[in-house]
Amino acid sequence: MIQIKDVSMLFNPGTVNENLAIRNINLKINEGDFITVIGSNGAGKSTLFNLIAGTITPSQGSIQLNQRDITREPEYKRAKYIGRIFQNPLLGTASNMSLEDNMMITYKKGFKWLRRSLNNRMRDYFKTELVQLRMGLENRMKENLAMFSGGQRQALTLLMMVLSKPDLILLDEHTAALDPKNAEIVLELTDKFIKEYKLTSMMITHNMSHAIEFGNRLLMMDKGEIIYEVQGEEKRNLTVEKLIDKFHQIRHTSFENDRTLLAED
Numbered sequence: 001m002i003q004i005k006d007v008s009m010l011f012n013p014g015t016v017n018e019n020l021a022i023r024n025i026n027l028k029i030n031e032g033d034f035i036t037v038i039g040s041n042g043a044g045k046s047t048l049f050n051l052i053a054g055t056i057t058p059s060q061g062s063i064q065l066n067q068r069d070i071t072r073e074p075e076y077k078r079a080k081y082i083g084r085i086f087q088n089p090l091l092g093t094a095s096n097m098s099l100e101d102n103m104m105i106t107y108k109k110g111f112k113w114l115r116r117s118l119n120n121r122m123r124d125y126f127k128t129e130l131v132q133l134r135m136g137l138e139n140r141m142k143e144n145l146a147m148f149s150g151g152q153r154q155a156l157t158l159l160m161m162v163l164s165k166p167d168l169i170l171l172d173e174h175t176a177a178l179d180p181k182n183a184e185i186v187l188e189l190t191d192k193f194i195k196e197y198k199l200t201s202m203m204i205t206h207n208m209s210h211a212i213e214f215g216n217r218l219l220m221m222d223k224g225e226i227i228y229e230v231q232g233e234e235k236r237n238l239t240v241e242k243l244i245d246k247f248h249q250i251r252h253t254s255f256e257n258d259r260t261l262l263a264e265d
C-alpha cells in the first residue's frame, strides 16, 4: 500500500547543525498492517511519521501510496487519507465545541458528499458508536469537550478518526501523556478498532512490552535507520529481554543507551 524507497532526511544542510535524521530507509506498509515502532530518543521515529504524513519532504528518495507518488504532496492533502494522533490529548478535538458537533465535523470528512446537518438519526448513530468506548460519553453529547478528561478526549479522537476511514493511522506515542489506567484503556480500544475495522496503522511507543504485545510487525530504529524488523511467529515469541539482546547484537551499545530505549510510556 505505502512504499518508502531509499528515503533520507537531512536537516539544516551545510550548517553546523546539519543532521542526517533518516538514513536511506526502505519500508513497505501493507494493507492491514499494525506496525509498532520503537527506538531510543532521537532515533528518527517522529521524523519518519512526519515524512509519511507530509509534514516534511525527504531530502532523498520517494514515498508511494498504491503506486502513486506522494513524496511532494502537502500535508493537508494527505490528511484526507492519513490520520495522526499525537501525545497531547487536546490536539485531536475542538475544546470549545460540543461532542456531537465534533463528531459531525469528522463524519462529514469521511463522507465528503454529505451535506446534511446533524439530525436525530445521526445523533443515534453517534451514540451507538460512542457506547463502544464504555465511558458513558453517549449521554454527554451536548457538553463541550473542554469538560472531558485527557483519556476521554484521546479515546474520542481515536473513535472519530476510525469513523473517518483513513487509509493509514499514525499513532505518535498517543498514550504517553495519559495516566497508566487511561493509557491501558486507550491502547485496548486502539487494538480493538484496528482489528474490527481492519485498519492499517503504525504506532510509536517507548514501552517495549506494548510494542511486542500489539501489532503484527515491529520496527526498531536507531540513529535514523531501521536496525531490526520482525513479524509473525518470530514477533509472537519475542520478549523484552530478547529485544534488548537483539539491540546489543546489532549496535553493541552501553547500558546508558539502553535506558532511553527502555524508557516506559
Ligand SMILES: Nc1ncnc2c1ncn2[C@@H]1O[C@H](COP(=O)(O)OP(=O)(O)OP(=O)(O)O)[C@@H](O)[C@H]1O
Binding pocket: 011, 012, 019, 021, 039, 040, 041, 042, 043, 044, 045, 046, 047, 048
Ligand atoms: N524540524 C527539525 N529540524 C531539525 N532537526 C530535527 C527536526 N525534527 C527532528 N530533528 C532531529 O532529528 C533527529 C530525530 O528526531 P525525532 O524526533 O524523529 O526522534 P524520535 O525517535 O521521535 O525521538 P523521541 O523518542 O525523543 O521523540 C533528532 O536529532 C532531532 O533533533
